[in-house]
Amino acid sequence: MIPYTYALHKIDNNINFGFHADDYSRFKFGDELVAKAFGKQLANGFIKDFLEDNLASEQIVVISSPYCFIPTATFAMKNYFVYQLNNWLVDQGRLVVQEAKIHRTITYKDDYGELNAEERMKLIGNDSFHIDKDFLKDKILFFLDDIKITGSHEKMILRMVKEYGLKNDIFMLYFAELVNHDIHPNIENFLNYHQIKSVFDLDEIIQGGNFCFNTRIVKYILNCDFNSFSIFLERQSDDFIHSLYNLAxxxxxxxIACYSKNLTHLKKYITNNNLKLT
Incomplete structure (x- = not known):
């Protein structure tokens, strides 16, 4: 089936995005305050632009972007999208949403945001996505993601939909979408790293009181050079270090070989500082 696609922001140039690049960068690296704003904005936009005139009576299921153990940045945005949508649904006398997870087996460590469309599909094509088909029967599915650049993730989700034989009405919802295909897909990394130029730029987010872990920040920390990693650890709380190790x-x-040196040091750091490993 052909899904309905909605994006709150349409990116048609590389200067004005409709949102602040620094905010997006902070969101991708765990600033939950920005995730809250993005989630509420996406919900309000979708309600105004579509749901007010097209609200169905079926049960809605919201599904965040696929992940294995550590959620993606989208997961935090999803929470606030759901809160905002539920408030509106209750006012309309409708059922609140349910949630489901796409379980993902990841086969790569590469920085996806630097790649073009062909490279992205080649990379992600080896991953596997799994979902509870029976739970979704006769429900409307909202697949939520932060940004659509080439559509590779969407293709993988629709491949999963086909493999599982899902007949549901499907909506693909994005905070932003690149609509000008003359712009190279690596604009995603321009946005991702707009405010984060080194591991030390993470301190403001981590210690700002609104931090939540996600896949990107864990990979970024583990992949930084060893000297920076060692200094960075000294500046973090015991709880942060404990969570970083267990999430990894x-x-x-x-x-993964490229993370081994830093992860081994992290384990030794925990042991030497008499922190529990669990």
Whole structure:
């Protein structure tokens, strides 16, 4: 089936995005305050532009972008999207949304945002997506993601939909979408790293009181150079260090060679500072 696609912001140039690039960068690296704003804005936009005139009576299921153990940045945005949407649905006398997870087996460590469309599809094409088909029966599905650049993730989701034989009405919802295809897809990394130029730029977000872990920040920290990583650890709380290690294990990052030196040091750091490993 052909899904309905909605994006709050349409990116047609590389200067004005409809949102602040610094905010987007902070969002991608765990600033939950920005995730809250983005989620509420996306919900309000979709309600105004579509749901007010097209609200169906079926149960809605909201599904965040696929992940393994550590959620993506979209997961935090999804929470506030759901809160805002539920408030509106209750006012309309409708059922509040349900949620489901796409379980993802990831086969790569590369920085996806630097790649073109062909490279992205080649990379992500080896991943596998899984979902509870029976739970979704006869429900409307909202697949939520932060940005659509080449559509590779959307193609993978629709491949999963086909493989599972899902007959649901499907909506693909994005905070932003690149609509000018003369712009190289690496504009995604321009946005991702607009405010984060080194691991030390993360301190303001981590210590700002509105931080939540996601896949990107864990990978970024584990992949930085060893000297920077060592200094960075000294500046973090015990709780942060504890969470970083356990999340890394949960996503099997201990099996990825380029993370091994930093992860080994992290384990030793925990041991030497008498922090519990669990």
């Amino acid at each position: 294990l949960g996503n099997s990052y201990h099996t």
